[in-house]
Amino acid sequence: MMIKRSEQQQAADSVTQAYEDLETQILQNIIRHVKNYGQLIDSDEWLMQKLAEIGKLNQENIRIIAKAAGLHSKAVEDMCRQVANLVLSRVEPGISELERAGVVEGAVPVEKSKNVQKAVDTVFKQAQDALNKCNTNMLYMAQDAYQQLVQGIVDKAQEISRRQEFLDILGQHATAEAIGSESRGQAIRSVLREFNERGIPAFVDRAGRKWTPEAYVSMTLRSTSVNVATEAMFARMEDRDMHLIQVSSHAGARPKCAKDQGKVFDLRNGSGEVTAGNGRKIRYYPWSSSSYGEPDGLFGINCGHHGIPFLPGISNQRYFPTEDFEENDKLYRKMQAQRSLERDVRKQKRLCSLYDEIGDRESFERAAVTLKDREARLVAYTKKNGLTRRRDREQVYGFDRQVSAEAVAAHKVHKTNRTGTVDESKISQKNQKAAENWAKKHLGVKKTNYAKQSVQVVNQTNRALQRIYRENPVLKGFIDEIEFRDIPSVAQASLKIRKGVITTKLTFSQSKCTDEKSIQRMIDQQVKDGFWTPKKGLYGIVKHEATHLSEYALILKRYNVDRSSGVGDITGAIQAIKNHEISSEIQRKALKNCNYPLDYDTIKTRLCEYAAREGAGEFLAEACSEYRPRKLAKEVQKLFKEEMMK
Numbered sequence: 001m002m003i004k005r006s007e008q009q010q011a012a013d014s015v016t017q018a019y020e021d022l023e024t025q026i027l028q029n030i031i032r033h034v035k036n037y038g039q040l041i042d043s044d045e046w047l048m049q050k051l052a053e054i055g056k057l058n059q060e061n062i063r064i065i066a067k068a069a070g071l072h073s074k075a076v077e078d079m080c081r082q083v084a085n086l087v088l089s090r091v092e093p094g095i096s097e098l099e100r101a102g103v104v105e106g107a108v109p110v111e112k113s114k115n116v117q118k119a120v121d122t123v124f125k126q127a128q129d130a131l132n133k134c135n136t137n138m139l140y141m142a143q144d145a146y147q148q149l150v151q152g153i154v155d156k157a158q159e160i161s162r163r164q165e166f167l168d169i170l171g172q173h174a175t176a177e178a179i180g181s182e183s184r185g186q187a188i189r190s191v192l193r194e195f196n197e198r199g200i201p202a203f204v205d206r207a208g209r210k211w212t213p214e215a216y217v218s219m220t221l222r223s224t225s226v227n228v229a230t231e232a233m234f235a236r237m238e239d240r241d242m243h244l245i246q247v248s249s250h251a252g253a254r255p256k257c258a259k260d261q262g263k264v265f266d267l268r269n270g271s272g273e274v275t276a277g278n279g280r281k282i283r284y285y286p287w288s289s290s291s292y293g294e295p296d297g298l299f300g301i302n303c304g305h306h307g308i309p310f311l312p313g314i315s316n317q318r319y320f321p322t323e324d325f326e327e328n329d330k331l332y333r334k335m336q337a338q339r340s341l342e343r344d345v346r347k348q349k350r351l352c353s354l355y356d357e358i359g360d361r362e363s364f365e366r367a368a369v370t371l372k373d374r375e376a377r378l379v380a381y382t383k384k385n386g387l388t389r390r391r392d393r394e395q396v397y398g399f400d401r402q403v404s405a406e407a408v409a410a411h412k413v414h415k416t417n418r419t420g421t422v423d424e425s426k427i428s429q430k431n432q433k434a435a436e437n438w439a440k441k442h443l444g445v446k447k448t449n450y451a452k453q454s455v456q457v458v459n460q461t462n463r464a465l466q467r468i469y470r471e472n473p474v475l476k477g478f479i480d481e482i483e484f485r486d487i488p489s490v491a492q493a494s495l496k497i498r499k500g501v502i503t504t505k506l507t508f509s510q511s512k513c514t515d516e517k518s519i520q521r522m523i524d525q526q527v528k529d530g531f532w533t534p535k536k537g538l539y540g541i542v543k544h545e546a547t548h549l550s551e552y553a554l555i556l557k558r559y560n561v562d563r564s565s566g567v568g569d570i571t572g573a574i575q576a577i578k579n580h581e582i583s584s585e586i587q588r589k590a591l592k593n594c595n596y597p598l599d600y601d602t603i604k605t606r607l608c609e610y611a612a613r614e615g616a617g618e619f620l621a622e623a624c625s626e627y628r629p630r631k632l633a634k635e636v637q638k639l640f641k642e643e644m645m646k
């Protein structure tokens with residue numbers, strides 16, 4: 001008819017969505033009945049109790065459906081009127097022009113036409129009948145869905161309660177009541193997704209296929225819109241005493257349409273011959289002989305044909321729109337793809353609302369994460385295809401602002417914790433997980449607990465280590481683990497031997513290493529007290545610890561120890577580490593080269609108190625981490641570098 005497929009779809013949209021809302025309300029109502037799954041009764045008793053509630057559930061569902069039906073009926077009536085107006089606005093100008101030319105008779109205005117009114121009413125009543133049947137079906141299907149759900153929960157719960165590990169968790173003396181309550185809780189989580197997928201069917205066809213309310217109502221209303229368009233035009237022709245129509249034709253028509261296309265038909269079911277605008281004789285056929293009225297027939301579902309009034313002796317092209325109403329298929333397909341992605345979003349929102357209803361936080365959060373993925377897919381599709389995102393079509397009954405905000409929050413937490421895609425363009429990563437992956441990839445670290453620290457600090461740790469790995473090549477691949485934990489000192493380096501395998505770890509104080517400013521403040525205080533050498537922020541702290549680890553690495557090298565296999569002179573190496581073999585050598589050499597004596601006061605003045613008090617290992621670490629190194633530190637740094645180059 002003179003209505004495009006996209007227009008049919010748009011006409012059907014609002015009532016279709018209202019039916020989906022109805023389905024959601026029924027699902028939510030069913031879930032309210034199983035919310036007490038945690039009662040301390042055994043599952044057989046629970047099932048009996050639930051089945052006894054069917055009468056009450058039906059009463060509630062009848063109320064829900066009746067309330068919706070009133071609104072739907074009004075909306076369908078509006079839809080029929082709007083479609084009739086749209087089509088008549090396409091046909092009427094041509095007819096009026098013919099009237100002025102004296103070719104056709106005058107008529108009452110469209111809005112006063114009894115024929116049009118009658119035609120619209122007839123089609124509306126048919127649609128209403130179809131939707132009433134759909135309402136009745138949904139009521140029965142809701143009862144089925146409920147029975148299936150409670151039986152499914154109990155079956156699943158019994159399966160769970162037979163598992164040994166489940167009984168272990170509950171303990172040896174768990175009662176049947178406790179087992180029932182606990183196992184139903186686990187069961188409901190696993191069956192809810194399927195319950196949401198199945199939904200409440202609105203129609204079962206002859207092949208036994210179940211139609212969702214969305215699919216069934218959309219199909220019904222698209223066909224309603226075509227019927228109203230056709231019948232309204234016929235009614236308006238009747239007003240003018242016109243009764244011949246010419247059917248358009250196009251390649252690739254469906255079989256029933258192919259037989260009818262291009263022909264002239266008599267709506268009064270007569271037949272004979274008329275003269276066309278070009279003077280040629282044309283046959284016309286009774287309308288009843290066409291395939292009109294059959295679902296796959298002329299002007300049926302997905303038919304792209306249209307008909308225009310035919311006037312003997314007049315060229316119709318001048319008066320009626322003859323553009324192809326079988327519009328650009330690509331656009332229609334894109335539109336359908338968008339609808340499908342919107343459906344995915346709505347279905348997932350509905351699942352979120354059901355998890356919210358039973359109070360299952362964990363499943364809700366997981367569902368919310370999937371929801372955000374689906375929304376992102378929809379957005380990407382609309383962007384790529386130049387379509388407008390229609391948020392009104394993504395809405396779901398009961399998925400109110402609060403639930404939606406919770407979903408957004410859940411997704412944010414998930415994103416920070418779980419997405420760890422490394423941005424290779426820089427060291428600083430956008431979240432802790434990505435920073436951890438960066439450290440694994442670029443520093444060869446095997447384990448971190450970066451999730452425990454701010455993203456800023458872990459990024460700075462990575463940055464400092466990368467720089468230190470360049471300065472101390474012996475460290476490459478040497479640090480196995482980085483940990484943030486509360487320890488008495490700011491940081492510490494450790495080396496462990498277990499069963500011949502040597503592992504290393506850098507530990508930072510979780511509460512002291514919180515941000516660059518407070519780290520620097522702490523350092524400055526220590527320097528002021530003469531306890532530490534001056535250092536540059538977190539880098540300075542890491543440098544100190546890394547120097548310890550570098551010494552260990554050099555000693556292992558010196559004793560030919562392969563740390564993964566434990567092959568080599570492990571005993572000698574351990575002894576050398578304990579004796580600070582390398583740092584002691586460097587300490588002696590550096591003091592000698594600077595002409596300083598090896599005593600407490602010299603080291604305290606030339607470096608710091610900590611280096612003087614704690615032995616050669618700390619002497620080396622404090623000298624190597626000194627910012628703007630003075631004479632002694634400079635000499636130590638030079639000697640240590642030479643040692644590393646050996």
Ligand SMILES: [Zn+2]
Binds near residue numbers: 253254257299300302
């Ligand atoms: Zn057709």
Ligand SMILES: [Zn+2]
Binds near residue numbers: 544545617618621
């Ligand atoms: Zn130290």
